Amino acid sequence: MTAFSPRHGRYLAASTLALAVALGATQPVAAETFRWATTSDPNTLDPHAASSAPVLGFLNNVYEGLVRRNQSMAVEPSLAVRWEALGDEGWRFHLREGVTFHNGADFTADDVLFSYERASGETSDVRSWFATVTDVQVVDDYTIDFLTSAPNPIFPGSIANFMIMDRDWSEENGAETPATDEERYTTLNANGTAAFQLVERSPGVRTVLTPFDGWWGDVEHNITEAIYTPIQSDATMLAALIAGDVDFINPVPIQNVERLQNTDGMNVIVGEEARVMMLGFPHEADALTYDGSPNPFTDVRVRQAVYHAINVDAINQTIMRGAVEPVSQLVTPDMRGYSEGLSARLDYDPDAARALLAEAGYADGFTFSLMCPNDRYINDAAVCQAVVGMLAQVGITVDLVTMPVANYWPELRADNFDMYLLGWSPGTFDAEHPIRFLVSTPNEERRLGSWNFGGFSNARVDELLPQVQSEVDEGVRQGMLDEITGIMQDEVAYVPLYSQPILWGVRDGVSVSPRSDNFFILRWVSVE
């Protein structure tokens, strides 16, 4: 079991990475075809038509943004070589010269302007990244300004997945706008600037990439061809890895991790994902949906009791095989804005839970219904089942309702829950992100709290959020984030549970580097 702690996994990942870099630097290993499989095929190759992880993760190998993230999620130059704040008015990006697209066209500021217009248009699924952008101005061929309505210190990091397309290529192929409900050339074709170019695309069957000879960066990988196959069934994917049909799979089903580690020639890479799992409460509801009785969760003592009653370590050991990290906030320690001083969770203490319930007038407990998806997160239904058992021990009876995720969100949106399970991966890798979506009082007009199903509302949080968004001073900003996190913890807005693990399966001789957004970056792969 010790061999499979996340800590060890991170060490393992770091060492394979070091190996990869060392090999790449000294003697290029004999180049290879690399085959990999994941459970979900990117449903489009258009970088502005979907903001889902399978799409953005895959396209990061083909397209590039102005900035990118390194293995530890820090922002680094990509198509922009440097950038600076224009006082309070926005950001200036100085672009890399001599970059070409896969079709040979030169990359200039005009392509960035085009990509901005395309990505912020009505049919784009990534337009929220530009919510604060008022205008984009081309200064010269290699300089471009993004003007914002207010100072936005995290703007460069928040557009790391904003991928740049070639204006001429897009226009020639009638793909000036992204689309989900119409045919687009860009759904099946791609023309980026990144280290790999698309050679073959057969949706749901196979996608082939080859290295782009004209790429501007230093090549660290030794792949000559990369073939991607989606394999939907976990068991089949595992079999494909062991049978040698693929070199890499994501994810390894958690119940098979130990087994794969004990298989000759196979390895499991464990990392910590940015996705934090939590339980949400109905803060606003008057009555429980279960039986219409008064909503006990409006009392903070009841929420604390639930927190005390849940044994995250037990969930980790029995359901997650020791692979997850318990969390105390809505972001993991790797994220920007994490509150170091607030890293303690409420103790697992059933007696304290019972005492709090008694104090709140529920000495005899109560009954409510817990909503849970069964195909969205790792072992989601099993985790909820465990929560049911733990709450039963402090006298709360839970009626568990599980369903596929396609039905789950509409139910939550319709306020059809007394408690629910939610996982959140902050797209900006900043603590502001979950506050904006999960903690801020829901406000359609200002686009706040769109995933705050329980309607948690705190005036001080709402007051601090705009300040956090525009505060340039790192220390002051962190102070405000700490205050918000403190309020969330005191109020038990959510019960943060754990962060999901990244579980990658590789055959021996393949080195890869996991990143906490679970993106698979081909240029960090080396194959023996």
Add this chain to the structure above:
Amino acid sequence: MIAFVLRRVFQSIIVLLIVGLIAFLMFRYVGDPIESLLGQERTFEDIANLRERLGLNDPFIVQYFNFLLGAVQGQFGISYRAGVPVSQLIAERLPATLELAFVSGLFALIGGVALGVYTALRRKGVIATTIMTASLIGVSLPTFLIGIALIWVFAVELQWLPSNGRGEVVAIGGWTTGFLTSSGRASLILPAITLGLFQMTLIMRLVRSEMLEVLRTDYIKFARARGLSARAVNFGHALKNTLIPVITITGLQLGSIVAFAIITETVFQWPGVGLMFINAINFVDIPVMATYLMLIAVFFVLVNLIVDLLYFAVDPRLRVERPSSK
């Protein structure tokens, strides 16, 4: 004969319309496609816009009518998930499913008839009883379990056959075939056995019991008494007379082979319409689901029609016009 066919075609259209109606009634319970179409940072405005563009605000009967209107013009809409026309998606995926269904159907029919005859003739033999017992396993084990077991034995342990996919395919016009490459043929074996095993055991048991029944009849005794060779009696007379129910069942099973290919295709990542349908359900891809269900309905209806016509060919009694049949 023509009147018969026309009558059946008319009935078939009614069946199709009802299938479509039920399908569209059900889609409301599959989930909301908006949730899978838009990312986590979407706004309420985005949701409302897309809902309007996709026509999801219309009552289901209007959505159904619009679908039918497009369908009669050959337009089945754009897949929400893949962003390409559904007709194109299905045209790409159908060859894989049909080839798999064809091979496993052939496997089931040949294997089933051969084993059925054998076990009927050697009723008390050790091999025959072993086959009969083993066939129980084929009937009772779920498809995905058989598939996974075959993968582990033949792909992982023995490494004889590929674990998933269709191998290299060759495009001939709009059709892609795996028959022409060695990897394509190797890839077919495991899924074809998985898909056909149940049907094979079914056909085998059917042939066996029919054979046993026929072998007891007087005309077989007479044939034997006449001194006909065992082969002529068994195959020329006995087997031929068992074929009517076998044809019915095989025909109906061919429909279910295509329909149940969903599970086999998922286990083997076989890029056919079944896998496409599973993806569509997960994504709440309404145009794809609707078209697939209609396609399967058309397929069942066609198979039934062909089975009825085959009766005419096989059973001379049906060709005699009887006044009472009016």
